[in-house]
Amino acid sequence: MARSGRRTTGWRATVAVAMSNYIEAGSIIAIATSLGRWQERFGLDDLAVGLLASLSANAFGAAAGAAIGGPLCDRYGRKFIYTYDLLLYMAGVLLAVFAASYGMLLAAFVLTGIAVGAGVTASWTYIAEEAPAHQRAAHVGTAQLAWSIGPMLGYLLAVVVAPLGLLGSRLVFAHLFLVAALTWWVRRGLAESEIWRSRKESPSEHFTFLSSLRGLFTSRVNFGAMVFLVGVYALWNAVAGQAGIFQPRVYEAAGFTSETEQYLVQVLLWGCTSAATYLGFMLLADRVSRRWLYCGGAALGVFAWVTLIYAPASTWTLLVFAIGWGVSSGVGAQAFYGLWASELFATRYRASAQGVLFLAARMLVGLVSVGFPVLLTQIGLKGLGVLIIGLLVGSLLVGTIWAPRTQGKSLEQIERERYGPAGVRSVGAAWSGGRPAPAGRRSAAVEPDRGRSRG
Template sequence: MKVGARSTTGWKATISVAMSNYIEAGSIIAIATSLTFWQGDFGISDFAVGLLAALSANAFGAAVGAGIGGPLCDRFGRKAIYTYDLLVYMAGVLLAAFAVSFPMLLAAFVITGLAVGAGIPASWTYIAEQAPTTERARHVGTAQLAWSIGPLIGFALAAVLAPLGLAGSRLIFLHLFLVATVVWWIRQGLEESQIWKDESVTTAATSSGGSGLRGLFSRRINITALLVLMGIYGFWNTVAGQAGIFMPRVYDSAGVHSAVQQDLLQVLVWMCTVIVTYFGFMAYADRISQRLLYVIGAALGVLAWGVLVSFTDAGMPTLLVFAVLWGVSSGIGAQAFYSLWTSELFATSYRASAQGFMFLVVRSATGLLSYFFPTMLAATGLTAIGSLLVGLLTVALIIGAVFAPRTQGKTLQEIEIERYGHLLSPDEDTVVPDEQLGVHR
């Protein structure tokens, strides 16, 4: 196959699989911009709103889906999961679009969340395994770009359709159904991950005792990496999860009560994220110090929420500064690096299982706070809960600054040999000696 043809195929695969992130983020924004309308139309309480958010694609729904989808992805292949989970996703968003009661809406959010969660480990793993070594961050960054474009379009649609009320929100869910249908059709022609295929053929006649979650937790080096990555992504996502789904309520607490203005502020946030993801992370994460780039993004996130907490009475000027800082931060922030590092630090036989487990833990933490966030915000105000979020972002900054791995420019096989001493196969239960264990710095 010619090099040019291979490159085109690679980018086609990357973009189509990365669309899992578009529909994930799009689901969260569709929920975020519609909660007020659902609450008014169905007459539900703040507690019920928190339940909808907690069990959706933003938290527990996606968490459980990832916990199931990750191991299945390692067992049956990346393509099997990212193909069929979209059918479940389409059923969920279609149910949401036509929901006529709270139980029906709750079921729709849970179904959508499960599908989103199952698709994320498969997509991040597939993209990293298919990407050229010298452009792995650029390809993985495409998923982050899609994740950013989802909210940009979602909030723009919400602003335009706001006069229609709940009917406008239903149209946003229908748009996600149409996008998922097109993506599902495109993905039918994609090949399975070559790395996974090579390994599964080699070990087809053997036991898979060292694959999946069993293999993952059999080695101390994996547990160390899990703790580091969950520290980076977990503390950041607990904040980002609230911002993603409850930011209109935060803006309302800060004095901006117009739904259209709230949506336009979010358009600004995500426009900055899209620009910085493309011209920042995708352009430089393969070329300059990833640790430095991560620290810059994390520090800007702390600064953004610090400004919002410190100047809550300043009105729109403060919110504009926050929107730009938080948007820029997210473009080169924890999720972009997490999706890259989590694909690099684990062996092929349990790469997706590791992602599924971490996503399960992280999104569960996000769901726990989401369950109480609307009530806490109403009871304590923006300053108190905003200070908590600043603290969480600071912890993520410190963990990443100290423990960011040095994997840049290495193939996945080279990283595996460096970390484990040799390439692993799914049937291998041998534990590497202690002197070979540890996260590379």
């Protein structure tokens, strides 16, 4: 495959690809901090605001991009997505910068959402495939780190430009355009994933756009992994998606009405997420038991939301939530999802699987987003508390009980263990649930994680 310019490899390539996550999170925060101003500018009701949120990079827009981008990424390569997705993204954010009507704004959010969905699924896939087996969590964690830095800087920018009103919100979108342009320039030197190139050159790997999707649902081993990851990520993301885009409204419902205070608390929250991603996930997830690291992060998230929803409104309540949810997000469901989703699928299915999973997660966020602002107004945060806590507890249980034992193993080794000697052609391989797989094999799907494994 032809390469343009100087080749970008190693950690530089990881960082360049991880910027998809900065752009995704930055888009969500740009929307979150501007929704109130757009609502006032265009005279929108809560339902129209919910539609903006649900069709954006936070929900349906990203879902559509993932559903399209995942199979394309498996069919034409990881680099193919990077050639075009940021161009679409830049068009979308420019439309937001100059939006003069609700229709223009809605179109902008949809375009950026599609670009984000395609880019993020490709980024997790590429980073995992290029990372050394003993440092895969560290490299995949870079995407999570970029995802947490995006909101931290986004909220800081929102505080700085707040006196400018809607113009300030437009400037936040403009900064995303500049970041996307710089990232696109750096990515020109990316080499194609070596694992994908070797699979693509194999005569057995010729397939159509739809065949990889069909393989996800006809193979028990693929379908079982998808069910597991939906439980881990989609349930958690249904809460995190509302927190990302409606958090200022959540704070207001909890009794904290100062906009500046809300934004500064979010800076603290995302600063804790960044620190926990590096110190907790990137440094530890290749060395300690992933099961218990995940369990600790998920349990802390449940505690943080219980505190915000049910404890009396006070500065301490706000600080406990910000620190608890921030640290939880750094070592919780999204970081582990990015890692496990890359490990549990064969190369020909990897990006398609992430596209389908991202689609499911963002569809759920979108459905909740349509009614969330209305319900928040009508029944309050305590009324929504049972749903929020129930979703988080579900994600905690699924990830803790069925954590896969893939640590320290190469992607090729994991693939052989899960699919058998016949590789991806062995579509009848069973989802063993930690029990011995057929023919004396042990599946890496849900075998208990007891700490570091040898690759």
